[in-house]
Amino acid sequence: MSEYHTQTVTELSAMLQAGKVSSVELTQYFLNRIKDNDEQLNSFITVCEDQALAQARAADERLKAGDAPLLTGVPIAHKDIFCTEGVKTSCASKMLDNFISPYDATVVKNMQDAGVVMLGKTNMDEFAMGSSNETSYYGVVKNPWNLKAVPGGSSGGSAAAVGARLVPAATGTDTGGSIRQPAAFCGITGLKPxxxxxxxxxxxxxxxxxxxxxxxxxxASDCALLLNAMAGFDEKDSTSIEKDVPDYSADLNKPLNGLRIGLPKEYFNTEQGGMAAGVEAAIKTALDQYKAMGAELIDIELPNSNLSVPVYYVVAPAECSANLSRFDGVRYGYRCENPKDLNDLYTRSRGEGFGSEVQSRIMVGAYALSSGYYDAYYLKAQQLRHLISDDFKKAYEKVDVIMAPATPDTAFNIGEKTDDPISMYLSDIFTIAVNLAGIPAMSIPVGFADNASGENMPVGMQIMGNYFEEAKLLNVAHQYQLKTDWHKQLPEAFQ
Amino acid sequence: MPIDVDEVRKIAKLACLNIGEDDLQSYATNLSNILDLVAQMNAVDTTGVTPMSHPFDVVQRLREDVVTDFDRREAFHAIAPKTADGLYLVPKVIE
Incomplete structure (x- = not known):
């Protein structure tokens, strides 16, 4: 057997545990697959061949010794936003092009402890600011379903690499839709906890x-296995939640009889965001399938959801301007040549090191937080955030999960929206409210539809849950995936 | 609210960004467009609404004031642009 890329993480894990394949064999297989295919996609910034093989050998030892955790020996990729000790961690920015992280992110460490092998670091929008991967210092990533289209963003490299099966799975991050939107665009399953x-x-x-x-x-069953390893309290993160991590795989097989699915009328109203006809058709078909599985569809309202995008473009830039002030050319990262004084060092290192989208957002944030404007912008946005979050709380009194499209349209073409940032921002109109409220949500593939250029591209459906109900989301997604095969389809060029 | 080129210069200074003269106009347009989008917030009266800083309204967790990290100066200095004698170097600040 040599078609390992058609196997899920769940299947690969079973094969590794049963000794039917070694981690070294799998790791080499996927390294070759990346080498042979990534020139077309540009989904990786760094491939860690030597480290990956060393980790694979260690995993094989662990498997031989017995009692190895389920993910032992499974190769995956990390988004280049996660710090990886001894490996370049660029965040797709010129600012960190020379940055070799001196420590591991907790996610990376948790995955390592679970036995996972890291194949490399995936491309992304610079500092995760973008919805198309076009802001990366390392160039745009191509969508495996059509090389003219974007993979979405910001976790576009991870989505494209999984979509083309260059890796069995990857990690991502989601600030306003950066896991769910690229997952939808590349026909894969993604979960924002x-x-x-x-x-x-x-x-x-x-x-x-x-x-x-x-x-x-x-x-969904792969995402459950991965989340089992990723999740957990961490005292190094001051907003980490002290709550036990359940086994996310435990509820996958629960039947959906009586499941109450909320359909927010604002998301299905074509005036707001303008869902494409093909997307709407695919979502409707999926909802009918859920009905056939015993679920009940209930119309609900999220009356403040139209405020999500404006609120997000205050909160996110404000926090970004504060967070990115740490990049000053002094302790790590890019430093301009021949600074004439300290201020020149700061301003020129930042001016030359950050791309234009990042600079725009830093400036919007600096403006919104500046003296005299704080109440009108940041405080107002945080108040509206409460209203948006209350909408969800009310909705979950009546329903178990909420379903909606993940994106208004399928993947657009490269360059199509670069001259109009606002239209780019609006491609996240269905995903942003979830981040503002802090609830979990997934995107699963539910069909195909033509994009604005007439190319047939994957459609993603979003499943949103109440706080800490990741297991329910995974159950709801898994039951659909048992009955459909959208998630098993591979782009023709990467069969 | 439209932002003009002079305003961009002021904001860039606040944000410690060196912006080229040629780019000021495009940033002014871009920032104005974003602030136009954001202005939709004003349609809603939020008098009396508590601002939300965390989804669970929890307070910041504090830890004991004890040393938890060991000395990693060498590793940190290895990735710095310029160091000498265990210190980070920047252009002279005081003449």
């Missing part, structure tokens, strides 16, 4: 009150 569920320690900060890491994989 509850805020505070996964440690932010060592994950380069963008907007601290919104950032959350999560798994990106081929299926």
């Amino acid at each position: 509850t805020y505070g569920r996964v440690s932010r320690f060592g994950m380069i900060a963008f907007a601290s009150s919104l950032d959350q890491a999560g798994p990106m994989g081929q299926s």
Whole structure:
């Protein structure tokens, strides 16, 4: 058997545990697959061949000794936002092009403890600011379903690499949709957990009150296995939640009889965001399938959801301007040449090291937080955030999960929205409210639809849950995936 | 609210960013567009609404004031742009 890329993490794990394949064999297989295919996709910034093989050998020892955790020997990739000791951690910015992290992020360490092998670091939007991967210092990532289209962002490299099966799974982060939107665009399954569920320690900060890491994989059952390893309390993260981590795989097989699915009328109203007809059709079909499985569809309201994008573009830039002040050219990262004084060192290192989207957001944040404007912008946005979050609380009194499209349209073409940042921002209109409220949500593939250029691309459906109900989301997604095969389809060029 | 080129200069100074003269206009346009989008917030009266700083309204967890990390000066200095005698070097500040 040599078609390992068609196997899920769940399947690969079973094969490793049964001794049917070694981790070295698997790791070499995927390293070759990356070597042969990534020139087209540009989904990796760094491939760690030697380290990966060393980790694989160690995993094989552990497997031989017995009692190895389930993910032992499974190769995956990390988004280049996670600090990895001894390995370049760039956040896709010129600012950190020379940065070799001196420590591991908690997510990386947790995965390592679980026996996972790291194949490399994936491309992304610079400092996770973007929805198309076009802001990366290392160039745009291509969508494996159509090389003219974007993979989404900011976790676009992880989504493209999993979509093309260059890796069985990857990690991502989601501040306003950065796991779910690229997962939808690349036809994979992605989960953004509850805020505070996964440690932010060592994950380069963008907007601290919104950032959350999560798994990106081929299926809900894979995401459950990965989240089992990623989640947990971490005293190094001051907003980490002290709450036991359940076994996210335990509830996968629960039947969906009587499941109450909320459909927010604001998300299905074509005036707001304008869902494409093909997307709407695919979502409707999926909802019918849920009905056939015994679920009940209930119309609900999230009346303040139209404020999500404006609120996000105050909160995220404000927090980004504070977080990114640490990049000053003194202790690590890029330093300009021949600074004439300290101020020149700061301003030129930052001016030359950050790309234009990052600089725009830093300036919006600096403006919103500046003297005399704080109440009108940041405070107002935080008040509206409460209203948005209360909408969800009310909705979950009536329903178990909420379903909606993950994106208004399928993946757009490279360059299509670069001249109009606002239209780019609006591609996240369905995902942002979740981050503002801090609830968990997934995107699963539910079909295909033409994009604006007439190319047939994957459609993602979003499943949103109440706080800490990741297990329910995974159960709801898994039951759908038992009955459909959208998640098993591979792009033709990467069969 | 439109932001002009002079305003961009002021904000860039606040944010410690060196912006080239040629780029000021495009940043002014971009920032104005974002602030236009953000202005939609004003349609809602939020009098009396508590600002939300954390989804669970929890307070910041504090830890004991004890040393938890060991000395990693060499590792940290190895990735610094310029160091000498265990110190980070920057251009002279005081003449």
